[in-house]
Amino acid sequence: xxxxxxxSMPKQRVAMIVIAGLLLAFGTVRSAHAMHISEGFLPxxxxxxxxxxxxxxxxxxxxxxxxxxxxxxxxxxxxxxSGAYSFVLSGLKLPSVTGSCSHPTGIAxxxxxxxxxxxxxxxTIVLLFQAIVLAHGGLTTLGANVFSMAVIGxxxxxxxxxxxxxxxxxWAVFLAAALADWATYIVTAGQLALAWPAATGGILExxxxxxxxxxxxxxxxxxxxxxxxxIVFNLLLQHSREVLVEQGIISDESPEPATGPTAATS
Amino acid sequence: xxxxxxxxEAMHPFPIDMYAYQNRLRDAHPAxxxxxxxxTILICLIASSPLVALLAIGIVTVAVVRVAGIPLxxxxxxxxxxxxxxxxGVLTLAITSVDPANPATLLALPIGPWxxxxxxxxxxxxxxxxxxxxxxxxxxxxLALTTPMVDITDQLRKWRVPQLFIELMVLMYRFIFVFIExxxxxxxxxxxxxGYSNWRRSLQSVGMLAANLYLxxxxxxxxxxxxxxxxxxxxxLRVLTAQPTWSRRNLVLIAGxxxxxxxxAIATW
Numbered sequence: 001x002x003x004x005x006x007x008s009m010p011k012q013r014v015a016m017i018v019i020a021g022l023l024l025a026f027g028t029v030r031s032a033h034a035m036h037i038s039e040g041f042l043p044x045x046x047x048x049x050x051x052x053x054x055x056x057x058x059x060x061x062x063x064x065x066x067x068x069x070x071x072x073x074x075x076x077x078x079x080x081x082s083g084a085y086s087f088v089l090s091g092l093k094l095p096s097v098t099g100s101c102s103h104p105t106g107i108a109x110x111x112x113x114x115x116x117x118x119x120x121x122x123x124t125i126v127l128l129f130q131a132i133v134l135a136h137g138g139l140t141t142l143g144a145n146v147f148s149m150a151v152i153g154x155x156x157x158x159x160x161x162x163x164x165x166x167x168x169x170x171w172a173v174f175l176a177a178a179l180a181d182w183a184t185y186i187v188t189a190g191q192l193a194l195a196w197p198a199a200t201g202g203i204l205e206x207x208x209x210x211x212x213x214x215x216x217x218x219x220x221x222x223x224x225x226x227x228x229x230x231i232v233f234n235l236l237l238q239h240s241r242e243v244l245v246e247q248g249i250i251s252d253e254s255p256e257p258a259t260g261p262t263a264a265t266s
Numbered sequence: 267x268x269x270x271x272x273x274x275e276a277m278h279p280f281p282i283d284m285y286a287y288q289n290r291l292r293d294a295h296p297a298x299x300x301x302x303x304x305x306t307i308l309i310c311l312i313a314s315s316p317l318v319a320l321l322a323i324g325i326v327t328v329a330v331v332r333v334a335g336i337p338l339x340x341x342x343x344x345x346x347x348x349x350x351x352x353x354x355g356v357l358t359l360a361i362t363s364v365d366p367a368n369p370a371t372l373l374a375l376p377i378g379p380w381x382x383x384x385x386x387x388x389x390x391x392x393x394x395x396x397x398x399x400x401x402x403x404x405x406x407x408x409l410a411l412t413t414p415m416v417d418i419t420d421q422l423r424k425w426r427v428p429q430l431f432i433e434l435m436v437l438m439y440r441f442i443f444v445f446i447e448x449x450x451x452x453x454x455x456x457x458x459x460x461g462y463s464n465w466r467r468s469l470q471s472v473g474m475l476a477a478n479l480y481l482x483x484x485x486x487x488x489x490x491x492x493x494x495x496x497x498x499x500x501x502x503l504r505v506l507t508a509q510p511t512w513s514r515r516n517l518v519l520i521a522g523x524x525x526x527x528x529x530x531a532i533a534t535w
Contacts, residue, residue: 038348040402044311073501074491080437081487088445132410133280135347198362209358231473
């Protein structure tokens with residue numbers, strides 16, 4: 001049937017060749033950071049609108065950090081280190097089931113360890129560095145990427161973490177990481193759909209398309225990241241409980257997480 | 267083939283950063299380079315025409331390869347980095363729900379009660395978005411490949427970006443390299459002990475690496491604070507900034523190529 005289409009009209013043949021070429025090119029590239037909207041992908045109006053959307057959160061975060069720094073000058077150094085850690089974390093290779101490597105986002109871990117308002121500012125710098133030093137994401141799309149990855153992601157992670165503490169620490173960490181990833185990718189799909197609605201189906205059709213494409217990689221990736229975050233958190237609890245207590249992430253009397261999603265991997 | 271030719275790029279944790287320190291435009295005023303990249307991106311985005319985008323890619327390639335002296339192969343390698351996202355994105359734009367009776371439908375495959383395929387307009391949009399996106403990526407790389415991060419933070423300081431933000435940038439930038447070295451050493455040690463022999467072990471090993479790196483980063487922070495306090499740190503990091511000079515030749519060149527691009531944009535409007 002495809003063969004009959006290819007022979008029917010030259011116009012259609014051109015379309016087939018273009019699509020086949022794109023598919024071929026797609027097959028040869030690795031999709032490392034699938035959630036970063038790359039430079040130039042958003043039209044100017046949307047690029048500007050997302051910058052405006054993140055300004056209040058950014059100022060809120062910067063003010064919170066300034067207060068903290070005024071109280072103790074050491075916290076500036078600690079924040080710088082935490083930011084550098086977040087960057088390196090997002091560059092670690094995460095083994096994926098399909099054999100190819102992907103990267104964790106570290107959004108949830110950062111939000112739980114450093115707090116969501118702090119993560120807005122640190123995440124903005126991480127995304128800026130990723131754009132300039134790694135060509136992941138972009139400068140004009142920085143606003144949109146900050147909104148999905150440094151605002152929505154951390155706040156969802158932190159909210160879920162706090163809300164799910166009743167299920168045990170491991171589940172709270174797992175759900176925070178997985179749901180933050182999903183929230184981030186749903187927002188990214190929404191941003192792309194708003195910028196590029198489909199000709200007939202409009203924004204909704206476009207949203208479903210982008211969501212569908214992302215879900216192939218992001219659903220298993222979010223689960224893997226959830227498990228990874230629990231492993232990291234358990235190790236931190238075992239080896240340096242006092243650091244977490246000191247920073248107010250856990251209270252002193254909270255029980256050790258013996259069970260949870262990592263029971264299978266340990 | 268590509269791996270051996272680009273071994274220099276593959277060895278360095280941030281090959282783009284490596285070129286930023288060793289190119290012929292290293293000492294040019296950072297604001298000149300920001301102006302060039304910024305104007306090119308702006309014109310490409312607003313014109314959103316494949317022809318303007320192609321012209322911009324040509325101009326930027328000449329600037330990066332001929333003026334800054336960065337190898338064409340390396341430049342091309344970096345331009346292709348975001349290709350995964352761009353191509354998946356435009357494929358999603360090209361393939362859409364179609365009405366097979368419409369003469370503008372190029373391809374229609376029935377899936378259940380619907381038809382999925384390609385329309386003239388969706389294909390044109392995909393080509394437009396991909397070309398504009400690649401032109402903007404190339405323009406941003408023209409800045410990234412020629413301007414070290416320290417120059418960018420110096421320039422941001424002159425533009426009155428909040429001091430706290432700049433200081434965090436400087437601290438983060440410095441310690442990213444330290445932590446990457448630490449992470450690499452840990453990875454080699456783990457790998458040598460079969461820490462990445464299967465998927466489950468890999469996940470456990472990455473987890474150990476991340477947890478350990480967090481503790482290292484916090485220890486490192488308190489050590490640095492002690493060292494800084496011993497040298498009179500009282501909450502502000504004072505650094506000397508370079509005093510770059512404007513070059514009339516560069517400004518004329520930028521004005522020239524940007525007007526050509528602008529004219530092309532107006533012509534294709």
